[in-house]
Amino acid sequence: MSKYSISTMVEWSDKAFERYGQSTIATRSKFLLSIIESLTDKKEIIIEVAVQETHLPAVRLQNEFGRTVNQIKLFATSILNGTYLEATIDPGDPHRQPFPKPDIRRLLIPIGPVVVFGASNFPLAFSTIGGDAVSALAAGCTVIYKSHPAHPQTSKLVFEAISEALKKNGLPLDTFIHLELSNEESQSLIMHPLVEAIGFTGSYTAGKLIYDLVQKRDKPIPVFAEMGSVNPIMVLVQKIREDMEELASSYASSLCLGVGQFCTNPGLIFIPETEKETFVALLREKLSAVTPQPMLTSQIAKDYHRKLSEFGKLDFGNGISEVSIDALPAIKVVDSDTWINTPLYHQEVFGPFGMVVTYNSTDDLADITKHLEGQLTITLWATEEELVQHKGIIHSLLRKCGRLLFKGVPTGVEVGHAMQHGGPFPATTDSRSTSVGTFAIKRFLKPIAFQDCPEALLPEELKDDNPLKVVRMVDGEMNL
Amino acid sequence: MSKYSISTMVEWSDKAFERYGQSTIATRSKFLLSIIESLTDKKEIIIEVAVQETHLPAVRLQNEFGRTVNQIKLFATSILNGTYLEATIDPGDPHRQPFPKPDIRRLLIPIGPVVVFGASNFPLAFSTIGGDAVSALAAGCTVIYKSHPAHPQTSKLVFEAISEALKKNGLPLDTFIHLELSNEESQSLIMHPLVEAIGFTGSYTAGKLIYDLVQKRDKPIPVFAEMGSVNPIMVLVQKIREDMEELASSYASSLCLGVGQFCTNPGLIFIPETEKETFVALLREKLSAVTPQPMLTSQIAKDYHRKLSEFGKLDFGNGISEVSIDALPAIKVVDSDTWINTPLYHQEVFGPFGMVVTYNSTDDLADITKHLEGQLTITLWATEEELVQHKGIIHSLLRKCGRLLFKGVPTGVEVGHAMQHGGPFPATTDSRSTSVGTFAIKRFLKPIAFQDCPEALLPEELKDDNPLKVVRMVDGEMNL
Numbered sequence: 001m002s003k004y005s006i007s008t009m010v011e012w013s014d015k016a017f018e019r020y021g022q023s024t025i026a027t028r029s030k031f032l033l034s035i036i037e038s039l040t041d042k043k044e045i046i047i048e049v050a051v052q053e054t055h056l057p058a059v060r061l062q063n064e065f066g067r068t069v070n071q072i073k074l075f076a077t078s079i080l081n082g083t084y085l086e087a088t089i090d091p092g093d094p095h096r097q098p099f100p101k102p103d104i105r106r107l108l109i110p111i112g113p114v115v116v117f118g119a120s121n122f123p124l125a126f127s128t129i130g131g132d133a134v135s136a137l138a139a140g141c142t143v144i145y146k147s148h149p150a151h152p153q154t155s156k157l158v159f160e161a162i163s164e165a166l167k168k169n170g171l172p173l174d175t176f177i178h179l180e181l182s183n184e185e186s187q188s189l190i191m192h193p194l195v196e197a198i199g200f201t202g203s204y205t206a207g208k209l210i211y212d213l214v215q216k217r218d219k220p221i222p223v224f225a226e227m228g229s230v231n232p233i234m235v236l237v238q239k240i241r242e243d244m245e246e247l248a249s250s251y252a253s254s255l256c257l258g259v260g261q262f263c264t265n266p267g268l269i270f271i272p273e274t275e276k277e278t279f280v281a282l283l284r285e286k287l288s289a290v291t292p293q294p295m296l297t298s299q300i301a302k303d304y305h306r307k308l309s310e311f312g313k314l315d316f317g318n319g320i321s322e323v324s325i326d327a328l329p330a331i332k333v334v335d336s337d338t339w340i341n342t343p344l345y346h347q348e349v350f351g352p353f354g355m356v357v358t359y360n361s362t363d364d365l366a367d368i369t370k371h372l373e374g375q376l377t378i379t380l381w382a383t384e385e386e387l388v389q390h391k392g393i394i395h396s397l398l399r400k401c402g403r404l405l406f407k408g409v410p411t412g413v414e415v416g417h418a419m420q421h422g423g424p425f426p427a428t429t430d431s432r433s434t435s436v437g438t439f440a441i442k443r444f445l446k447p448i449a450f451q452d453c454p455e456a457l458l459p460e461e462l463k464d465d466n467p468l469k470v471v472r473m474v475d476g477e478m479n480l
Numbered sequence: 481m482s483k484y485s486i487s488t489m490v491e492w493s494d495k496a497f498e499r500y501g502q503s504t505i506a507t508r509s510k511f512l513l514s515i516i517e518s519l520t521d522k523k524e525i526i527i528e529v530a531v532q533e534t535h536l537p538a539v540r541l542q543n544e545f546g547r548t549v550n551q552i553k554l555f556a557t558s559i560l561n562g563t564y565l566e567a568t569i570d571p572g573d574p575h576r577q578p579f580p581k582p583d584i585r586r587l588l589i590p591i592g593p594v595v596v597f598g599a600s601n602f603p604l605a606f607s608t609i610g611g612d613a614v615s616a617l618a619a620g621c622t623v624i625y626k627s628h629p630a631h632p633q634t635s636k637l638v639f640e641a642i643s644e645a646l647k648k649n650g651l652p653l654d655t656f657i658h659l660e661l662s663n664e665e666s667q668s669l670i671m672h673p674l675v676e677a678i679g680f681t682g683s684y685t686a687g688k689l690i691y692d693l694v695q696k697r698d699k700p701i702p703v704f705a706e707m708g709s710v711n712p713i714m715v716l717v718q719k720i721r722e723d724m725e726e727l728a729s730s731y732a733s734s735l736c737l738g739v740g741q742f743c744t745n746p747g748l749i750f751i752p753e754t755e756k757e758t759f760v761a762l763l764r765e766k767l768s769a770v771t772p773q774p775m776l777t778s779q780i781a782k783d784y785h786r787k788l789s790e791f792g793k794l795d796f797g798n799g800i801s802e803v804s805i806d807a808l809p810a811i812k813v814v815d816s817d818t819w820i821n822t823p824l825y826h827q828e829v830f831g832p833f834g835m836v837v838t839y840n841s842t843d844d845l846a847d848i849t850k851h852l853e854g855q856l857t858i859t860l861w862a863t864e865e866e867l868v869q870h871k872g873i874i875h876s877l878l879r880k881c882g883r884l885l886f887k888g889v890p891t892g893v894e895v896g897h898a899m900q901h902g903g904p905f906p907a908t909t910d911s912r913s914t915s916v917g918t919f920a921i922k923r924f925l926k927p928i929a930f931q932d933c934p935e936a937l938l939p940e941e942l943k944d945d946n947p948l949k950v951v952r953m954v955d956g957e958m959n960l
Binding site: 018021022078081083086088089090099101102104105106109111112211212215219220222374384387388391394395398399401402403404405406407408412414416417418419420422424425426429430431432434439445446447448449450451452453454456457471473475476478480 | 498501502558561563566568569570579581582584585586589591592691692695699700701702854864867868871874875878879881882883884885886887888892894896897898899900902904905906909910911912914919925926927928929930931932933934936937951953955956958960
């Protein structure tokens with residue numbers, strides 16, 4: 001911790017918000033693009049340090065660097081058209097009877113200082129200038145970032161790039177405050193009355209702890225905690241018979257990607273009982289080819305091995321040294337009744353572990369869906385004929401997830417406009433939000449209505465002649 | 481309570497949601513318009529019963545009936561263009577390197593069964609088919625409505641109209657469940673795991689109780705509680721000198737409207753110290769002309785008189801009988817230092833009571849603003865010259881309210897697209913939401929992304945050829 005108190009630093013952030021919160025879209029866009037420049041200057045050293053700290057392969061980190069940069073670019077460019085501000089104008093009418101109609105203009109404005117907790121598994125794309133931080137900055141909020149202890153030096157380097165960009169653009173340095181904090185200090189940070197929202201990506205345990213603590217604040221604030229899930233895949237019988245080999249192969253690859261350390265890792269798969277033997281045999285074959293890979297930290301590896309031991313006899317993957325930082329994939333096969341009645345089998349295991357659950361008939365899937373917890377993603381592998389025949393399943397699945405896939409695997413989250421990376425609790429604490437894609441910005445905005453405001457005082461986005469040419473709704477009609 | 485358990489009835493609502501949640505926009509629009517028909521058939525009896533139950537004048541209830549009908553009509557027509565669904569398409573690209581780009585389509589869908597608590601002060605517009613219920617129904621959610629004990633018969637009549645409309649449109653009757661509940665029963669209702677959101681309008685005490693209780697659920701859900709506020713008016717010196725008479729008159733009328741029982745009642749006004757004597761004298765004169773009016777219930781009148789007694793010596797309005805259901809206006813005048821240091825003077829008094837606070841210089845307003853709690857509205861009475869000169873005040877005020885007025889009074893909330901009826905805590909529990917206007921519908925929706933979904937299975941709003949002609953964002957561009 002620095003020599004200043006948490007309270008002092010939140011006040012600095014709040015003070016910076018007085019200026020940064022009033023910056024124009026163009027200013028913020030330019031600032032975000034400057035961050036890319038500064039990051040790119042440091043790319044080599046950032047990757048080098050991140051490899052040391054996270055044990056992730058350089059090529060994966062290079063990809064993640066690219067993804068991080070693309071994400072910043074997407075926000076920097078997409079805010080420019082101002083669509084995200086939901087500018088809405090209901091013109092007044094002084095002659096309306098029995099009372100004149102006032103002129104009302106609505107706009108989203110930044111909510112205030114935001115606290116962001118980064119994730120261990122994405123040292124770049126979900127950390128210091130990851131999705132939460134960049135969407136808050138794009139919104140016009142100041143950020144107080146809690147550095148992740150699994151990659152402190154990487155975080156510092158990224159922070160330097162952000163500071164350089166702030167300086168270069170003449171913006172308050174306290175727009176982004178970077179802190180290394182103990183758990184106790186983190187707690188006093190989220191309880192500070194001037195903090196207006198929290199972004200978190202990480203484990204259920206840590207996310208729920210933060211959520212519960214925030215509920216004890218005098219003033220409630222939104223908590224956007226993305227806490228991962230088991231991302232079930234449901235395979236229908238016709239489909240698995242048609243593509244058995246390819247599906248087993250896709251599943252095995254997705255399960256082992258990044259040593260299973262993705263929040264969209266498909267830790268649960270439902271297959272027809274009749275196909276069990278063939279599918280599991282194929283899966284074992286694919287997984288046998290996987291070589292041991294180091295996990296992010298030795299603690300995470302220890303947790304993975306401890307968790308596996310709770311599952312008793314595995315159907316693949318016994319006998320891995322429990323002291324190694326390396327992990328190997330594992331699977332457990334049970335029938336759907338056993339799965340429904342065993343709470344342990346519903347839990348996320350952080351690592352390359354898959355629960356394979358067999359079901360008897362497609363009709364069982366309705367009941368299985370009822371027993372699913374909230375998920376970031378659900379994947380439905382079915383032929384189009386099967387989908388049409390079992391259309392009802394889709395509606396039920398939509399109640400349980402944020403993204404429904406009909407092809408491919410849930411890992412590899414696209415960063416775009418249409419992406420929804422969220423889902424019902426316990427996947428997140430707010431199923432109405434996304435932490436990936438441009439809609440992530442909406443989490444850090446709040447609406448304001450200006451009533452009978454003189455033209456000169458209106459924000460540019462709401463002025464009569466629309467100088468910034470933002471998309472607006474005027475008198476109920478969308479107006480480009 | 482009925483003979484069925486709370487749990488059974490929530491299950492009915494959930495069951496109805498399986499069908500109603502999949503209804504088309506056109507179906508829901510037609511259903512809402514049918515409610516208007518049924519309500520209109522019962523208009524006379526509804527007004528008659530409401531007058532008896534609420535002591536509100538018939539003319540006021542007739543106006544409120546009109547407002548309620550207009551509100552339903554607004555939702556019924558505005559959902560038709562589908563803009564509120566935020567349909568977003570990121571087309572796929574099978575040739576993208578190094579990986580093919582999936583096709584991702586995002587849409588808002590209804591969140592599930594919603595519990596609604598109506599308000600005593602708007603027996604029609606904020607009750608059984610008020611803003612919360614109608615926005616939830618428009619969204620495609622089923623509603624479990626807790627009838628307000630201050631107007632149970634009015635509520636039943638409105639419920640009958642809703643049931644008739646459901647029948648007429650062949651929709652599940654349990655789409656809208658109407659319950660008279662004890663506090664204990666209400667508690668078990670909001671704790672039920674199948675309930676997905678809560679809408680509430682009423683007092684801070686009741687709203688905060690519900691909010692805190694919901695935090696104890698295993699699964700967190702959003703609570704949209706609108707709990708009122710004191711709706712400060714700030715008057716700048718040049719403006720008050722120019723329009724003294726008119727401002728005093730406007731303030732007195734707004735304060736006494738509906739016997740001060742509006743959530744936007746301006747219970748706090750800041751005036752320059754130099755103008756105190758003239759302004760307060762005018763105010764006394766206007767308020768002296770007000771005749772005693774019955775409040776909504778004798779308990780509310782009792783609370784009003786008790787609360788006034790806590791304020792000690794008043795500057796107007798002493799000597800009202802404490803046992804009457806009637807109320808008269810009252811004011812208390814203090815300087816800004818006293819106001820800042822006396823927590824009692826910041827509290828909402830439900831009734832026609834105004835805190836008049838004097839300040840020395842316009843520069844004091846920054847400090848005063850810091851001490852304001854979150855408000856539904858703030859009104860700034862200033863000349864345009866003053867506004868330009870003290871522009872900084874506007875930014876500070878935006879952090880404290882949902883609607884900023886530059887003319888007129890906060891009472892008389894317009895129902896439109898641009899209205900924001902919300903504000904930072906303690907005005908509401910979620911400053912990012914509104915409970916009036918078409919944006920209220922967004923509270924009861926959640927986003928879903930469909931990844932690589934076959935065209936035949938996509939919701940109409942996301943199909944390639946856009947059969948419903950909804951406004952969509954395609955590849956980052958708004959598309960009409």
